[in-house]
Structure formats: C-alpha cells, structure tokens
Amino acid sequence: MKAEIQAIARMKSDFPTKFGIPRQSGLVEELRSTIIFEPEFRNPDALRGIEGYSHLWLIWQFSAAVRTDWSPTVRPPRLGGNTRMGVFATRSPFRPNSLGLSCVRLLNVEETKEFGTVLHVGGADLMDGTPIFDIKPYIPYSDAFPEALGGFTDHTGEFLLDVEIPSGLLAQIPAEKRQALLGVLRHDPRPSYQRDPERVYGLTFAGYNIRFRVTKQTLTVSEINKIF
16 A cells, blocks of 8 residues: 555646636636646546536645645635634645645546546646646535535625736737636735735736736736747
C-alpha cells in the first residue's frame, strides 16, 4: 500500500499565478480549463461513464500556498481580512494539508494524441499547473442541500464590481475569453487588505497582462498587453 498520495492530473488554465483566481469554483462559469492526466493515469477505462455527469468534484493541492507549519486561525477575505476564524471553518488555502475542493462543470471529454483523454471543464478556480489528486462525480441527490447554512458567508453579501473597459482594449482579448475576463474582474481580484484607489493592479490572464484601478465600486482597466 502506498503511504503517500500522488497527483493523477494537472490543470491547464488561464491563470499562471494565483492573483485574480475566483475565490470559489463556479463563480465565473465562463472560465474554461482542461484537466490533463499524468502519463501513468492516461487509461481511458478510468473515465468510462464520466460523460454521464454534468459536474465533478476535484480534490487538489494549493501548490502555491504549501507551508511547513500551520495556524489554527485565518483571516477570510469576505470578512475584510481583519477578522480571524478557525481554519476548519473556512476555505482558506493556508491549511495543514493544503488541500482544495472544487465543483466544476464537465463540458467535454476529448481524446487527444498528445495527452490521451482530457476533460474540459467550466468554472474552475485552479491555477495553471495545479496538481489534482482525485476526481469524483457530483451526485445531485446526495451532494445538494438547498437548505444548508453558509456560516459567516450568509451575511457578508456580494462583492461584485462595475467593470469599465474601453472597447479598443477589450478587442485585444480573444472573443471566447472576454466574458470570462469580465467575470473575474467583477468579483474583485484584489487582496482584501488592499483598497488604495490610486494603486494600479496587474492581473495576468490568458496570456495578457491587464492593469486596472478600483475606485469605490468601479473597476477601470487602463492597459491590456499581450505577453510574448
């Protein structure tokens, strides 16, 4: 029996860094990502029947937040980054085992020459290259609880911003990526402790560097440059 778990796949996404990734899966449905299996797990039989499900659970690692120590309390962004809560009462990436859990929409199962069978998914909140340890189907009759309580998240409201992008700048983004970018920006990619209206932020998305400011509830994009 193996004593350690290993990555079965890695995520290919439009986020080369963790800055700007939605704080929960499913918030930006327009995001498109691909799950590419590690060579030893590229057996199509392991995915037999998966096309019958609309959503999947991903168990993965916060690979950019791995630490040798841990804290029993963290500061959730939805509480402004100033209030401490128990780590097991949050979805903070700073956890003893650095594990993440996401529910994504299964869009397509594709057979490729280079990577074998890959899964195309929507709404993922994973950085490019994130190791995935397991994939399980989402089962509506047992996994959905509409009456469930959301703890402190039930009382923190929405954090959606108005987004302004000059049409000439937006035209630089490939048409199939535009709605996803707008969704990412609406959900306020800034760290909770940074609220300086004069500060210019830089977000890397889908091979582009997007620079923006936020004044009150409006995010204004000032530059979009392709990364070569």
